[in-house]
Amino acid sequence: MPQLIDKKVDERSKSPDTTLKAKDIFQIDTDIEVPSFSNKDEYVPDIDENYIFDKDTTLAILAGFKHNRRVMIQGYHGTGKSTHIEQIAARLNWRCIRVNLDSHVSRIDLIGKDAIVIEKGQQVTKFKEGIIPWALQNGTALVFDEYDAGRPDIMFVIQRILEIEGKLTLLEQNKVISPHPSFRLFCTTNTIGLGDTSGLYHGTQQINQGQMDRWNIVSTLNYLNEKQELKIVGAKLKQFLKIYDKKILTQMINLANLTRVGLKNGDISTVMSPRTVITWGENTLIFNDIDFAFKVTFLNKCDEAERGIIAEYYQRCLGKDLPEEWLNITKENTINTNEQTE
Numbered sequence: 556m557p558q559l560i561d562k563k564v565d566e567r568s569k570s571p572d573t574t575l576k577a578k579d580i581f582q583i584d585t586d587i588e589v590p591s592f593s594n595k596d597e598y599v600p601d602i603d604e605n606y607i608f609d610k611d612t613t614l615a616i617l618a619g620f621k622h623n624r625r626v627m628i629q630g631y632h633g634t635g636k637s638t639h640i641e642q643i644a645a646r647l648n649w650r651c652i653r654v655n656l657d658s659h660v661s662r663i664d665l666i667g668k669d670a671i672v673i674e675k676g677q678q679v680t681k682f683k684e685g686i687i688p689w690a691l692q693n694g695t696a697l698v699f700d701e702y703d704a705g706r707p708d709i710m711f712v713i714q715r716i717l718e719i720e721g722k723l724t725l726l727e728q729n730k731v732i733s734p735h736p737s738f739r740l741f742c743t744t745n746t747i748g749l750g751d752t753s754g755l756y757h758g759t760q761q762i763n764q765g766q767m768d769r770w771n772i773v774s775t776l777n778y779l780n781e782k783q784e785l786k787i788v789g790a791k792l793k794q795f796l797k798i799y800d801k802k803i804l805t806q807m808i809n810l811a812n813l814t815r816v817g818l819k820n821g822d823i824s825t826v827m828s829p830r831t832v833i834t835w836g837e838n839t840l841i842f843n844d845i846d847f848a849f850k851v852t853f854l855n856k857c858d859e860a861e862r863g864i865i866a867e868y869y870q871r872c873l874g875k876d877l878p879e880e881w882l883n884i885t886k887e888n889t890i891n892t893n894e895q896t897e
Contacts, residue, residue, distance in 0.1 A: 569694065569736050571647070577617055580646050583610045589621050591647035598650035598695060600641040605790040607783050609639065615774035616643050619739055620696070625717055625769060627702070628743045630776040631818060633828025636743035637700050639776060649737070650695040654686055656705035665712050666725065682728055687716065691723055694737030702742035710766065716740065717769035742770070778815050784808050784829055792836040803845070803873075807832055810872040814865070823861045827853055845873075850881055859883065 571590035578585055612628060616639065619626035628636040637653055644651035654660065667685035671678050690697040699705070699713065715723055717740070723732040779787065785808055789796060796804065811827035818826045827835075831853055838848035849869065854877070857865055862882040870876055 571649075571737065575647065577613070581608045581613050581617075581643070583608060583613055585610075585614060587614070587617055587621070589617050589647065592649060595648045596650065598652060598693075599648050600645040600651050602645045603638075603642055605787050606638070606642045607779065607787055608642070609776055612639055612774045612776045613643065615772050616640055616741070618772055619741060620644075620647060620649060623739065624771040626741050626772045626774065627770040628741065628774050628776055629745070630743075631778070631815070631826065632745060633815075633826050633830070634776045634778055635829070636776050637698055640696070640698050640741050640743075644696050649739070650693065651698065652686065652690060652695055653698045653700055655700040656702055656709065658704075658706065660705070660709060662708050662712055665709055682725075687712070688723060688725065688732055691716065691732050691734045691738050694735040696739040696741060699740075699742040701745070703744040714766055714769070717766065778812070779829065781805070781808055781812065784811075784832075788829055788832050788836070791833045795836040795840060798840070799845075804836070806872045807835060810868050813868040813872065817864060817868070823857070823864055825853075825857045825861070846875065846877065850877070854881060 571592050573591055573593050574588045575591045577583060577587040577589050580589075615626055615628070618624050620643070628639065630636050641651055641653070654665075663685065665685045665687045667683050667688060669680050670683040672681045672683075673679075674681075686697070689695075705713070715721055716734070721734065723734075724730075725732065778784075785801075785805060788808065789801070789804060792804065811829070811832050814823060814825070814827045817823040835845075835848055835852040838852050839845045842848050842851075854862060854865060859882075866877045866882055
């Protein structure tokens with residue numbers, strides 16, 4: 556959970572104090588002007604200058620910021636759903652905090668709890684607000700990652716604030732919190748509220764229709780096309796491109812695209828995101844070996860039963876066969892043991 560300061564941080568105006576032209580800021584064909592803040596603070600994400608915005612997803616998120624819509628972004632893992640929201644917030648100077656709704660996040664984390672604090676040299680019990688009351692009162696864009704993996708008890712907590720004018724009742728405090736004018740709510744999901752129908756996302760839950768109806772806008776974000784990804788990854792791997800040909804980087808991205816097709820078809824369960832390709836390139840510089848870098852970056856994360864498919868992708872894209880012992884964990888361990896014995 557993010558570390559938040561106890562006092563309110565609302566020194567800024569309650570509402571955005573300027574507007575930006577989306578066409579100029581996000582490089583998309585639209586006439587929308589979106590409200591923004593002039594000043595940035597510690598809760599505003601950092602800008603990634605190399606980020607490329609998907610038009611449909613950007614329009615959906617901008618509608619959320621401008622018109623206070625509740626926006627759900629759906630897509631396969633590795634498509635950059637949460638990053639998309641963060642990068643828009645960064646350019647609007649809008650506070651943005653992400654919370655991953657994994658199995659460890661409880662109602663107490665979201666709402667708050669009584670805690671023992673020291674005041675004037677004495678121990679006193681004081682209610683410490685959770686992330687939802689804090690965000691509601693401090694004009695923050697709150698992003699729930701993996702929303703469809705949330706536990707039932709916290710989903711009902713979130714349902715209270717899904718209404719545009721949704722007030723939060725803190726029973727522990729006998730207090731009702733009204734949302735700050737700049738509070739916004741987003742979520743990202745791997746499914747569209749239907750649960751794990753593909754077998755790829757164990758732990759996801761079905762979202763009841765009452766909750767789905769309260770999400771005003773639902774957008775789907777797919778992987779980048781090859782040209783866009785080459786531009787982004789290349790900007791991050793300038794040192795790599797000084798040593799290796801651009802053709803090699805294209806082959807690496809082609810391999811990543813094959814893993815994504817394999818994921819959609821149900822052939823494999825692990826996928827290469829643009830971030831994985833960047834890490835592969837960085838590790839290649841460290842080990843001076845593109846094959847070994849692939850092994851430690853991605854292959855070792857894959858199920859042993861799927862490594863043969865990954866090796867086939869590798870051969871098709873880079874024209875090389877991976878060592879057979881890399882594809883069989885048991886065999887590789889046996890070889891390593893024999894080498895140590897000798």
